[in-house]
Amino acid sequence: MELPPDAVSDPMPTVIDSDNFTPRLISLLSNTLVWRESRALRTRFGLGTNDWRVISALAIRPGATASEISEFVAMNKAIISKSVGVLTDRRLIVQVEDTGRSRQLFLTTAGAQMHDAMLPISLRGQEIILADLSEDDVAQLNHLLRRLLGHVRDLQAEEALEERTARRD
Template sequence: MSIRSPSPDSEIPDPETALRLERFLPYRLNVVGSYASRALGRIYSARFGIGIPEWRVIAQLGEFGRMTSRDIGEITQMHKTKVSRAVGELEKRGLVSRSENREDRRESFVALTGPGARIYADIVPLALAFEARWTEGLAAEELRVFERVLSMLTERGRHLAGAYHEGEP
């Protein structure tokens, strides 16, 4: 990777006020999440022939049971078109089924089929082993503090995302 120098016409930012991505927490969280998703994605692709959106759908259905696509998207923070494509692919493969929502006919419920539930059962130990390997070498107290901080940042992020969505600064 090459780092370009600023053009002669541009101002050099003040080091005290410059945004340094490598130290900017939202960017760093995104990078860490991207590494985790890519590593897990390779595992699930090689073992089950599914991508990241599909395994997220399977994981949510395995944990919570029958859900709407809207609920899956809300929990996983995936866009509705991505959820829809993932559900469609999983349904084509016989891993999920859809049933009518009698209270709201615009949406349907999605549930794991027998083969989908078996994949979920295979995914769980792989995911937990990956998590253990990812956090290997961290003390139990460090993990507890990290979990607490991560929960706080998640809640603040949820609040800020809603505030910015509503037009607040």
């Protein structure tokens, strides 16, 4: 095979150590668990992980709006809107429009039953993660993850401010 003249065919000298790059390891774990969960949810219920996240969020926060769910699960609002459409069509959630603000969303009785049926699949991911950890390890891990998420939110706020400032200039 003949490569184009500008093709870089040797590994570069300065690269990420992929075996010890924490964001990559977290991403690999997350992607693997989400793929497992999504496949099981699609097979058993004809719904995906995004749909499950909306159902789960509404089980925790009945009456949340799509924007509130988007923020709660840290997903793009367009993805949430698509799931809301699917779940509404399947009569698993209902939208209340006369609240004077964005439409509030609620599980239906069928949606609550779907939540309970889907829950064990999601909980299995937690079991996989925590299988080799003590209670103290789990508490420490969750504390560290919450702290890291706080740092990420701070960074996102800084970047949003920088974007607004750059647009004004």
